[in-house]
Amino acid sequence: MKKLGVIVNPVAGMGGRVGLKGSDGDEIQKKARELGAKPESPLRAIEALKVIARLKDQVEIIAYPHEMGADEAREAGFDPRIVGSISSGATSPEDTVRAVHDMVAAGADMILFAGGDGTARNIYTALGSGSDIPVLGIPAGVKIHSAVYAVNPRSAGEVTALFLEGKAVNIREAEVMDIDEEAFREGRVSAQLYGYLNVPENKKYVQSVKSGTRSEQAEIQGMAAEIVANMKDDVIYVIGPGTTTRSIMQRLELPYTLLGVDVVLNKQILANDVNEQQLYDLVKGKKVHIVVTAIGGQGHIFGRGNQQISPRIIRAAGKENITVVASRDKLTSIMPRPLLVDTGDPELDRELSGYYRIVAGWQDILIYKAGLE
Amino acid sequence: MSRDRYSRFRKFHQAKWDEEIIFELSVPGERGVLVPKAEKEVAAAVGDGVSALAGLKRKKAPALPEISQMRLNRHYLRLSQETMGTDVNIDISQGTCTMKYSPKVQEHMAARHPGITEVHPLQDPETMQGILEIIYKTEQIMKEISGLDYFSFQPGGGAQAVYTNASIIRAYHQSRGDLKRDEIITTMFSHPCDAATPNTAGFKVITLMPDENGFPPIEAFKAALSERTAGIMITNPEDTGIYNPRIKEYVDAAHAVGALCSYDQANANAFLGIARAHEAGFDMCHFNMHKTFSAPHGCMGPATGAVGYREFLRPFMPVPRVEFDGSRYYLDYNCPQSIGKTRSFLGNFGVVLKSYMWIMQHGAEGLKEAAICSVLNNNYMMQKLKKVPGVVMYYDFGVGKNRLEQVRWSWEKLQQDTGFGTTDVNMRLSDFGIQHYWTSHHPWVVPEPFTLEPCESYSKDDLDEYCGVLAEISRECYEEPEVIKGAPHNGPTHRVKHMEIDDEELIAVTWRQYLKKKGLKK
Structure with a gap:
């Protein structure tokens, strides 16, 4: 049975709606909540997971507890295997890093995450440059400079399902980038290229009959x-x-x-x-x-x-x-x-x-x- | 009687015969025809007819299948029932291919008339005056249609025509000692052969991307031009159905740097009898006779790319040229600067003949009417399809609001809403007795594309039925997703595994290859 690690950064995207240009750091998250921001990424994760739910009996979901994946997986109809522990309501980037380590240890075939550039960077930090485990992002953050995301939650679900079914999916190396949010808030952009993750993508369109294939x-x-x-x-x-x-x-x-x-x-x-x-x-x-x-x-x-x-x-x-x-x-x-x-x-x-x-x-x-x- | 074809769906089911490959049907000793013995006089003159060819005779008989006439007939009829050709379906699906009606009388003439079928291309031209006359007269007509000065019908298709034109562009510059020009400019929505064949001919190819209007801005074109530009090869209207209204400016800018301009008129059904390459300033052009002039596409050929030139390019044209001295037609090989032959003999004469007949059936006014009707049909369909949920028409807000003879549509919204994209819709289409549609060339600039071209041949009933089927499939995507997931339900083949047909280790295009790859023969 294929194993899919699911990581949701529950606070990703909160800063965006209230104009804070990012959600990194406790202070900003607190400020975002005060400004009325609501978590976006759990909803997006559920949307993606619902697409994968058709493989419910063929795929095991490995999730971190509560809002970091378990709740979303259950909402989408899965009965996830829970690993690790978090302090619900006060999750941190370190939780993401630990989640990746725990999922790799549990034998995950792929990691699907909901978050933004900060989350992608944490995942890259945890996996390191030598890893060949495919990772796909459900776009949910304020900053989307990295190239590791599907175009929307639904297509993230589709591509993940295809990958887990062993169907026509390409793996490409995609950039993990992040900008310095503090500098960004002060009007300076300082983006850094942190590395590359292996990202599955559905290339069925390449095979349109008249054009033939082209790599x-x-x-x-x-x-x-x-x-x-x-x-x-x-x-x-x-x-x-x-x-x-x-x-x-x-x-x-x-x-x-x-x-x-x-x-x-x-x-x-x-x-x-x-x-x-x-x-x-x-x-x-x-x-x-x-x-x-x-x-x-x-x-x-x-x-x-x-x-x-x-x-x-x-x-x-x-x-x-x-x-x-x-x-x-x-x-x-x-x-x-x-x-x-x-x-x-x-x-x-x-x-x-x-x-x-x-x-x-x-x-x-x-x-x-x-x-x- | 009022009819509603929009909401009437056929209960179609395609034949499935699971028919063997013809080689598998072979039974040693079974035969389809007994070849008659030669008459005494013939035998007396050439003996058995084989001894004279001693050196050429094969040592082993060819491994041809041995089959009776009746079984052979059944074989091909069954195969024909498993296809969805123009004669059984409403063939609007193959956008850019101009699948118009090809009158059957043309086929009877080209395939049965002894004056055509009994002629050998190496006969003395004196003995095939009729064929030469048809070629010559078709050339005169094409000159009028395009405004250019000379035509050749040698190329065996559109891509070969473009290759011929690329070769002529090079020959022209070389004749002037201008050797630094090694770049050809084309556009993303031109036919891909406008990029591929010049590249095959040795040119570097520069492709212009469309802006929000659907065609490249003139500034981008000017940025591509230089003293290294040998020529431009552009389709107009492009495969989006959008006519680039500034084409004359492009041509003038190219001429200003000394480049030649070649007009790919594969989409000429949009402007036949209305606009000409001459007035747009082009130096050369080509028409696909198997599209615009109704000679059918024949499964990758035979086809004819008619290539046309202005006077100053005549010396470089393919040989031989068919000429007329006032009383006799003859073949002129005396063209020392010619690029040579691009196809054996005179090209696919049958296609020229069918085109000639079609033109003569229509007359000048009829050609123009064909273009007008094809544009009208397309715009009628456009208004219907724009209302189908999930359908998006790209470049709908720019200059390209009006479309000529085809549209590159998008199911982008459908995919966002339902997860079903163009491939899924395509799978379902055949369940309604309609051939899968043509999506787009690669890469998909328009997301989830499909390209439809209704031509002048289709009636209002046909257009309504076609649009109705797409609307029904859209409804199913939103309301009955299970139907789409399992489609096609009514075809002889279920989903084709693309990974397998792309795998060079698995595909076999000949019987011998098949045996080898299956390990049945070493």
Whole structure:
């Protein structure tokens, strides 16, 4: 029997409705309650679980007690196996971390959670980068910068059910991102890319009869080949973070930093995982080309997860020396919104707005707009 | 008599024969025909007819199935009952394919008339003047329809036509010593062959994404143009049924950087007799004769992509060209700059013949009326389907409010409301005696898509019945989900396992492959 771990962050999303830009921290949660916020995520979790309830006799739900999953599972018609203990009404991020550990120990085949970026980050912290247990988010938080969520609770339920039934589901690596809420409340955005979780997604639409199938992975490899084939001698290539840009480093057979910025010259590694100052020292006065991809659920090409590539470095390269890489699937998921630039320098952001030639595959380029949020 | 086809549903059930593959029916010694012995005079002239071909004779007889006529007839009739072709269903489902009625007289002529069937393509042109005349006259008609100067019917389909045009674009630039142009620009909603075939021909392909109006903004197009642009290959109206009203600006901007403009007119049913490639400024174009001109699609062929050019591109056209000297038709191979042949002989002549007949049956006014009726039918359907719960029409608020001959619809709302998406609706459709619909090319820019094109051929009854079925399936999704989950209920095959048909280890497209993969033969 398949085992599904269910984690509900009962306070996720509370800050949003009352305009608090997030729900992290006891004070904020208290304030949210005072402002009349009601828990959103339990309702969303129930909606998703009801879809999975058709597999009631084939799936065992492992849940944390009370509002962290057990109540929601029962409401959806399950008889969950309860693990761990919490202090109901006063749950914390540590509870989420412990819940993940306990569910892995109990042999969960997959973890379904309801929450926002903070919850995703806690789950990532608990699982670590080496884990291959699939995780899917039911979007319930205020901040949804990560790419680990289904589009809505129902589809989270559908994809989970398909995965548990062993049906046509792809596993993709999706970004876990979180912004510093305090800075956000003060009007500064400082998003960090924390890592990647394995997320199941239903790709049945890929198999539409007339188009045949097309693997996103093959497209990305073609993209890497295209980038490498067009690399010029004596130009410093700044390769931004992400799984898409990683394929370029793999194509070059060079060591890479998934979450950081690597620097390449004449197809050899110049430096791995540089910070802003190191990067600036390397590129100052040289011919520079920047290669970045769309990061996170909203498709930021600058300003989220790659802040090392700062305004002065972007200026050193010039807009014409920026290449954006992204698969067709990625761009389609963002359409019709533009890719986003948010470097922290409003004037530069305006300069960087406009149409880009996005490299999507081998000799395959898409024209797509980047702009401000 | 008043009829209500909208709420009358057929009690359809498709035939299921579980028919064997023809090779499995073979019984050694069974035969369908006895080949008559040659007449004495023939035998005297060529002997047994085989000895003369000594070097060519196979060592082993081919492993063809041995079957009686009666069983063979039954075999194919059963297979035909398990399909849902144009002749049995209301074939509005295959949007972008223009599944219009193909008059049967065309088929009788192309498949039975000895003047057609008994001709060998390597005969002396002097002995096939009639065929050359039809090709020549069809070319004159296509010139008038498009406003361009020369046509060839060699390409065996739309994609081959686009490939031919990509080759001509390259030949043209090379002839001018302009060797740096290696990019072709197309749009996301153009036919995918506008991207795929130039890529196969060696070009880098740049694809423009639509904005909220459903077509790419001119600014995006200008951002893509450069001194490296060899040409643009664009469908208009695109597969959304939206006509890009600024197409002339695109063409002018492309010409300004020295690029050529190729018009994919696969969706020409929307503007036949109304708009022409010439006035839009295009240098070349192609028509799908198997769509717009009613010659049927024949299971991946035969088809014909008619390619048309302005005068200055004539030197690069495929050879041979059919020419007329005032008294005789002849084949002209004397084109030193030609890109060569893109298909053997003269292409699929049968398709040209059927198209010629269709055009002559309609006349100029009739062609225009066909386009008007196809647009009218589509807009009638549009008003009905917009009211069906769960249906969304994308780009409904922008310039693209008006649609020509087809619409790319979306079940996005249905999916949000009920969890059932386009694939689920599609499964149920065949239970009403209607062929599954065409969703969209990949990737799905419009979510949960389905593309419908009613053409001029379908009556109001047909349109009502089709819309009524979709409305009924929508109702079932909301009210009787169990019916949808189990569908199709009335077809010969239940759900096809897509994972299996995509698995190269499992699929077999020939009998020999099947035996090998099943481990029945080493």
